[in-house]
Amino acid sequence: MKRILTVIGARPQFIKAAALSRAIRESFSERIEELILHTGQHYDTSMSEVFFEELSIPRPDVLLDCGGKSQGKQTALMLDGIEQILTAQQIDAVVVYGDTNSTLAGALAAVKLHIPVVHIEAGLRSFNKSMPEEINRITCDHCSTLLFSPTDTGIANLVREGFSAAIPERCTVDAPGAFRCGDVMYDNSLHFAAIAEEKYRIADFGIGREFALVTIHRPYNADKTDRLKALLDDLSWLASARELDVVLPLHPRTRNQLEKEAPEALEAFKAIPGVKLIEPVSFLEMTFLEKNSRMIITDSGGVQKEAFFFHKPSVVIRTETEWVELVELGAAELSFETGEAMRAAFDRALGKEISEWPSVFGDGNAAAFICEQIDKRL
Ligand code: UDP
Helix, strand or coil: CEEEEEEECCHHHHHHHHHHHHHHHHHHCCCEEEEEEECCCCCCHHHCHHHHHHCCCCCCCEECCCCCCCHHHHHHHHHHHHHHHHHHCCCCEEEEECCCHHHHHHHHHHHHCCCCEEEECCCCCCCCCCCHHHHHHHHHHHHCCEEEECCHHHHHHHHHCCCCCCCCCCCCCCCCEEEECCCHHHHHHHHHHHHHHHHCCHHHHCCCCCEEEEECCCHHHHCCHHHHHHHHHHHHHHHHHCCCEEEEECCHHHHHHHHHHCHHHHHHHHCCCCEEEECCCCHHHHHHHHHHCCEEEECCHHHHHHHHHCCCCEEECCCCCCCHHHHHCCCEEECCCCCHHHHHHHHHHHCCCCCCCCCCCCCCCHHHHHHHHHHHHC
8 A cells, every 4th residue: 555645735736636536536545545735825715625625635634824925935834844744654655736836845845855756747848937837847847756747748848858758667766757647637627527517507607698718817917917907908808899708717816916906997897798707616617617618718727728628719818838739739829918919819719610629638547547657656
């Protein structure tokens, strides 16, 4: 029996962890025991509690309180908290997801104690080191023993950074294994879309016509008041000129900025017919909204991919993406400049005929593959 510690702390990680917990429960409960540590990075109910309940993730065995601090302080507190657990418990591997401070802290704490790190969503690069996420990804990959990349691009990035494409029978931090395994989020989208379709109707969300689903939370969008106001203008245009509902589950970071710095702009935006400004929704609700939307506008890493899973064209409000396949296939368009250019990108997305997109994110069984490798290679 291998005893793993899953370290999570942010919304996308709760969702990703659900896939692995499900695979362990269904097929590996005799070989893998999972403890869950929640760092507290996202701590309010809408960003955390609701995900555990709905996604059937076992309650965290350990809950730290590391939310809402500066990057350095937050990571330091997490490191200390995780290290204490790792020294008190017998743990065979630490599993981390993606690219947050919780990922970084989990990886650093474990590798220094010579405990193998399993990084899920390895190899992704935006090639923009001003994003804290990019620093976290690179550091975490280089501390890892098992690296699971959702895409071929991820593996190519790792090979460029010196990882071997050959996979050792037994892996160590000095002889790591990098696997292309598909995307645990694709596992989840398939699993939860069926449940969501049963549970919700469009009318539950007060939506009366075709709609664009929008999320905005990256600091370079959410923390800049003028930019945020310009984005709201473009979304208002979409609702008025293109007669689409615009559904925006507002991330707390973005809401805080608007409430503090531009309350009139926020009120004016809410008053536009067709604009539905709502609280962050649960993953099931989000899945339902994505599946039933006409198009998706987002700066989220996860949401642009989910748009692809559900064959929705997306406009990604960023200058780069680690999910380059989406852009290469024409599913997503990067668009950063507000005004005319953004509106033209909205129009291009609306004009897209979505036929079949190739399945670049695996077959929906990534989590089971990961469990197999943890069992076999460590
Ligand atoms: N999500 C959600 N509710 C929302 C907004 C997003 O469940 O109101 C989900 C979304 O479907 C995706 C994940 O949260 O799976 C993405 O998280 P986020 O955008 O915070 O982070 P990123 O993917 O950019 O790291």
